[in-house]
Amino acid sequence: MDNSTVSDPAVLIAREKLLQAVQLLERLDLDAWLVFVRETSLSKDPALELIYPHELTWHSAFLVQRDGASHALVGRHDANNVERLNNFTTVSGYDQSIRPMLADLLRRSGARRLAINFSESDPAADGLTSGMRMTLEAIAAEAGLQPAQLVSAENLVSSLRGQKSASELQLIRQAVATTERLLDDFGKRIAPGVTEQQLADFLHQRLQQDGLATAWDWAGCPIVNTGPDSVIGHGAPSQLSVQPGHLVHVDFGVKQNGFCADLQRMWYVLAPGEVAPPPAVMHIWKIVRGALMVGLMALKPGVTGWEVDSVAREYLTRHGLPEYMHAYGHNIGRVAHDGGATLGPRWERYGKSPYVPVEAGNVFAIELGAQVPGYGWIYLEENALVTDDGAELISAPQTELYLVRT
Known part of the structure; x- marks a missing residue:
């Protein structure tokens, strides 16, 4: 297939992902991968968008084989849309039932x-609903396949989603750059008396002007915190106002051309007579940034997510700060939490994802922080690309605590 004439990035990425899927089938010793969906505007399989960028109505099946062939079985009225992509070896439409053709x-x-999309640990690989699985098992039985031959596609989907193609990485870099530009402007709006909600409204207004979306739920993106009374986490901005002596924190990312960024930045509002943050603030700033960077240095292909997390976590606690109660890092891409490997502790809530090996081409948001009593919270987050022999930041890192002069 000639990619030189493709103008839609989503179509080009789907081609890249189909080729990548074939390579993964070989590596994982799988014969084929099946994505089986219906009414995708109502019930989405996160894996579908990797290989087909549009909605589908009737029962639809996409079969990618180890020998490189790929087949689409869709309702007759969707068939023309699939054919026009010129991405699949064969495209077939049906009228009454997909069963005999599939x-x-x-x-x-x-x-x-046959790999199918179910997983206890990775939501990005768990798109096959229970009802559709029942239908699929009945059809597979007609084809001579036993239930034990229908295996989880979680390892395939984890790598396919996690190892970003050249086109995907370009779009993520674009989203990161846009997020950084907006955060620079956000910092200029921080002043005593301005509320968390007003700061969030500023970013929302800029997004609307530029025709951009948020990387997660609009009401909760950005997360804005000012001072010691603000609740850190996933809460919506409040009516608390910025005051001298406050730490101001923002967690924000745009979704642009289908891909996301996820960054956190910090400011300190100087009190009257101050020319620098208090020693207590700077002490924790240095520890938090140090922990973030030692985790980055541990990030490389082949290590498991929990091993990376443990390096950053141990640095923080060794320097006298409490451990953060979340993962050090998560994949970013089409969504802010993009499935696959988690750079997190071996806690039950993360399932098997902390045991997934890191791969070249993964893009992670890495984050951690700590409370500074009486001032607020210091949290940092950067976006990092895993390379063949390590990792590099694709965001311009915050290396010093930004100051707001009053």
Whole structure:
């Protein structure tokens, strides 16, 4: 397929991902991968958008085979949309039922290990609903496949979603740059008397002017915190106002051309007579930034997520600060939490994701922080690309605590 004439980035990325999926089938010793969906405007499989960028109505099946062939079975009225992409080896439409065509396709594929989208640990690989799985198992039985031959696609989807293609990485870099530009402007609005909500409203207004979306729920993006009484976490901005002596924190990311950034930045509002933050603030600032950076230095292909997290976590606690009660890092991409490997502790809530090996091409948001009693919270977050032999930041890191002069 000639990519030189493709103008839609989503179509080009789908082509890149189909080629990548074939390579992963070989690596994981799987015969084929099946994405089986219906009414995608109502019930989405997160894996579908990797290989097909539009909505579908009737039962639809996309089969990617280890030999490089890929097949689309869709309702007749969707078939033309799929054909126009020129991404699949065959495209077939049906009218009354997908069952006979899909059973025949599975039979002819010769697949003995068929990967399907279910997972206890990775929501990005758990898009096959229970009802659709029942339907699929009945069709697979007609094709001679036993339930044990339908295996989880979680490892395939984790790598396919996590290892960013060249086009995906370009769009993530664009989202990061836009987020940084807006955060620079945000910092200029910080002043005594301005509320968290007013600061958040400023970013919302800028997003609307530029036709951009937030990387997560609009009401909770950005997260803005000022001073010691603000609740850190995922809460919406409050009516608390910035005061001298406050730490001001923002957690924010844009979604641009389908891809997200996720960054956190910090300011200190100088009190009258101050020319620098108090020693207590700077002490914790240095520890937090140090922990963030030692975690980055541990990030490389082949290590597991929990190993990276433990390096940053141990640095923080060794320097006398309490451990953060979340993961050190998460994949970013099409959403702010993009599935796959988690750079987090071996806690039950993270399932198997902290045991997933890091891969070159992963893009992580890395984050941690600590409270400064009487002043607020210091939290930092950067976006990092895993390279062949380590990791590099794709965000311009905050290396010093920004000051607001009153």
